[in-house]
Amino acid sequence: xxxxxxxxxxxxxxxxxxxxxxxxxxxxxxxxxxxxxxxxxxxxxxxxxxxxxxxxxxxxxxxxxxxxxxxxxxxxxxxxxxxxxxxxxxxxxxxxxxxxxxxxxxxxxxxxxxxxxxxxxxxxxxxxxxxxxxxxxxxxxxxxxxxxxxxxxxxxxxxxxxxxxxxxxxxxxxxxxxxxxxxxxxxxxxxxxxxxxxxxxxxxxxxxxxxxxxxxxxxxxxxxxxxxxxxxxxxxxxxxxxxxxxxxxxxxxxxxxxxxxxxxxxxxxxxxxxxxxxxxxxxxx
Amino acid sequence: xxxxxxxxxxxxxxxxxxxxxxxxxxxxxxxxxxxxxxxxxxxxxxxxxxxxxxxxxxxxxxxxxxxxxxxxxxxxxxxxxxxxxxxxxxxxxxxxxxxxxxxxxxxxxxxxxxxxxxxxxxxxxxxxxxxxxxxxxxxxxxxxxxxxxxxxxxxxxxxxxxxxxxxxxxxxxxxxxxxxxxxxxxxxxxxxxxxxxxxxxxxxxxxxxxxxxxxxxxxxxxxxxxxxxxxxxxxxxxxxxxxxxxxxxxxxxxxxxxxxxxxxxxxxxxxxxxxxxxxxxxxxxxxxxxxxxxxxxxxxxxxxxxxxxxxxxxxxxxxxxxxxxxxxxxxxxxxxxxxxxxxxxxxxxxxxxxxxx
Numbered sequence: 001x002x003x004x005x006x007x008x009x010x011x012x013x014x015x016x017x018x019x020x021x022x023x024x025x026x027x028x029x030x031x032x033x034x035x036x037x038x039x040x041x042x043x044x045x046x047x048x049x050x051x052x053x054x055x056x057x058x059x060x061x062x063x064x065x066x067x068x069x070x071x072x073x074x075x076x077x078x079x080x081x082x083x084x085x086x087x088x089x090x091x092x093x094x095x096x097x098x099x100x101x102x103x104x105x106x107x108x109x110x111x112x113x114x115x116x117x118x119x120x121x122x123x124x125x126x127x128x129x130x131x132x133x134x135x136x137x138x139x140x141x142x143x144x145x146x147x148x149x150x151x152x153x154x155x156x157x158x159x160x161x162x163x164x165x166x167x168x169x170x171x172x173x174x175x176x177x178x179x180x181x182x183x184x185x186x187x188x189x190x191x192x193x194x195x196x197x198x199x200x201x202x203x204x205x206x207x208x209x210x211x212x213x214x215x216x217x218x219x220x221x222x223x224x225x226x227x228x229x230x231x232x233x234x235x236x237x238x239x240x241x242x243x244x245x246x247x248x249x250x251x252x253x254x255x256x257x258x259x260x261x262x263x264x265x266x267x268x269x270x271x272x273x274x275x276x277x278x279x280x281x282x283x284x285x
Numbered sequence: 286x287x288x289x290x291x292x293x294x295x296x297x298x299x300x301x302x303x304x305x306x307x308x309x310x311x312x313x314x315x316x317x318x319x320x321x322x323x324x325x326x327x328x329x330x331x332x333x334x335x336x337x338x339x340x341x342x343x344x345x346x347x348x349x350x351x352x353x354x355x356x357x358x359x360x361x362x363x364x365x366x367x368x369x370x371x372x373x374x375x376x377x378x379x380x381x382x383x384x385x386x387x388x389x390x391x392x393x394x395x396x397x398x399x400x401x402x403x404x405x406x407x408x409x410x411x412x413x414x415x416x417x418x419x420x421x422x423x424x425x426x427x428x429x430x431x432x433x434x435x436x437x438x439x440x441x442x443x444x445x446x447x448x449x450x451x452x453x454x455x456x457x458x459x460x461x462x463x464x465x466x467x468x469x470x471x472x473x474x475x476x477x478x479x480x481x482x483x484x485x486x487x488x489x490x491x492x493x494x495x496x497x498x499x500x501x502x503x504x505x506x507x508x509x510x511x512x513x514x515x516x517x518x519x520x521x522x523x524x525x526x527x528x529x530x531x532x533x534x535x536x537x538x539x540x541x542x543x544x545x546x547x548x549x550x551x552x553x554x555x556x557x558x559x560x561x562x563x564x565x566x567x568x569x570x571x572x573x574x575x576x577x578x579x580x581x582x583x584x585x586x587x588x589x590x591x592x593x594x595x596x597x598x599x600x601x602x603x604x605x606x607x608x609x610x611x612x613x614x615x616x617x618x619x620x621x622x623x624x625x626x627x628x629x630x631x632x633x634x635x636x637x638x639x640x641x642x
Contacts (some may be wrong), residue, residue, distance in 0.1 A: 054545075054546060056542065056545055056546065084548045084549075084550065085548065086548075087545065087546055087547065087548035088546060088547040088548035089548055092546060092547075093546045095539055095542065095543065096539075097539070100538060100539040100540065101539040101540055101542070101543045102540055102543065103540040103543070103544070103558050103561070103562070104540070104562065104636075104637070104638065105561045105562055105565075105635065105636060105637060106558075106561065107637075114547065114549075115547045118547055118548050118549060119548065150637040150638070150641075152637065152638050152641065153641070163543075166543075166547070167546070167547075170548075
């Protein structure tokens with residue numbers, strides 16, 4: 001399998017006035033042409049891992065890593081100016097809620113063509129044609145109208161389609177999807193996931209799917225990293241999740257309701273302090 | 286929060302009702318504005334009647350006989366009931382008649398037409414300084430929050446707030462006019478140049494350009510620079526502070542991260558994405574600070590012998606010239622209403638959400 005990304009010993013630290021908060025603690029993993037799910041509760045460091053790959057951790061946050069390899073380039077040591085050519089063009093990110101992640105005062109068209117023209121020297125006219133094409137690809141029925149619309153005129157599902165179109169238009173190799181369906185209605189969620197799956201497959205991209213939803217990730221992804229307290233506590237193939245051994249993963253699985261085996265009471269996850277002291281599991285394959 | 290609608294689903298046909306919608310909007314706007322103005326006139330009218338100044342006495346003088354006094358009172362309509370007087374007052378105001386000024390014995394409207402351009406000129410230059418310097422300062426202070434530049438902007442703004450204008454004005458005159466001679470002294474022009482160009486707008490900077498007289502133009506610049514810098518400093522302090530806090534709020538929003546993810550430069554993120562959103566609340570701030578300056582800054586006008594509206598109203602008030610005071614107050618009120626309308630209008634240009642509702 002072709003390997004896009006190899007992250008070795010990634011740390012993200014936030015220095016506050018009194019102490020140091022470690023959001024990500026020595027995480028190592030790789031990403032090929034696959035769907036990699038990162039699962040964890042809030043504060044487990046999953047989102048920060050995604051941001052760190054894009055070089056988007058702002059001060060007072062501080063990133064360190066042995067290496068963040070992207071097709072032979074070390075992203076961690078790339079100067080900001082070169083990093084800008086990686087962002088959008090090579091690695092992109094879809095965020096949780098299109099209501100906030102789209103700029104309210106610019107039209108959909110302005111925002112999509114901007115993403116394309118940042119990395120391709122073409123006229124506005126060509127960019128427009130390309131954007132309309134892309135809107136069609138994310139299954140928007142009336143691209144012309146959506147092109148002219150402002151984000152406040154779109155529904156949540158529409159907004160997320162626009163967001164995906166905007167992030168895929170420069171043809172990146174890796175997409176980070178940070179809880180891309182958490183703000184959407186359940187019925188819309190599935191459609192967006194199918195769309196994402198289809199596009200990633202067709203373009204031969206690598207996908208990092210960040211979510212707190214363990215069943216969703218296990219059904220959607222190829223491989224899973226379970227994060228807890230800034231570390232990877234367990235990694236496995238998605239279809240082998242039921243064989244997971246780490247007590248945290250087991251606890252999560254046992255606290256899920258199952259319609260086929262209804263239980264009177266769901267078990268409560270009890271956390272062990274020692275989990276935080278364990279070494280992070282190496283997820284490079 | 287409004288319910289967002291799906292654009293691809295059917296939208297109601299809008300073209301048929303559009304014209305009547307516009308007419309409705311204009312009608313309601315007209316109604317609001319006239320109601321506001323009526324309220325303004327009522328308040329100024331009542332102030333004029335409540336003030337312990339006898340308007341008749343002010344006209345006829347203390348030594349007038351009872352007959353003369355009574356005749357004047359009747360001719361001024363003061364024997365009529367209050368609502369009748371108010372009606373007469375409104376009719377006159379709508380004809381641009383604020384009565385005569387006792388102090389200058391000109392019609393008040395002529396006086397205002399003379400002093401207002403001076404204030405307008407000063408306030409506009411000051412606001413331009415405040416906006417052109419204050420906005421970028423606020424933007425970059427927010428972009429580099431906590432840096433030395435951010436600290437500098439905060440301290441600089443605090444200075445602007447807390448420095449008394451009579452002190453900074455006098456010191457400025459002493460240093461830059463008295464000692465260094467870099468700028469013109471008090472007044473709008475050197476006496477030598479006064480009344481040399483025809484008055485068209487009443488703003489010397491513009492009139493001199495129309496007349497093509499660059500000597501007078503530069504002389505006017507040398508006179509306006511110090512007072513407008515001082516007033517501009519005040520509006521800069523306010524504008525930069527507000528811009529900074531609006532900008533901090535926008536920079537924390539997710540669309541800014543989106544713009545960075547796209548690979549945009551930080552400058553483009555700041556100005557194209559975040560600033561476009563900052564502009565929405567900023568319009569109100571700028572309009573308010575402009576309106577405050579247009580009211581006329583009495584202290585600055587007094588120190589720099591600037592014959593503006595603030596000085597005119599104050600002098601009139603001190604000599605119990607009520608017609609002039611009320612006229613000036615009405616003009617200031619109309620200005621506020623006008624600037625509010627303008628900022629509402631600009632609001633709709635920069636914010637698509639305001640256009641939709």
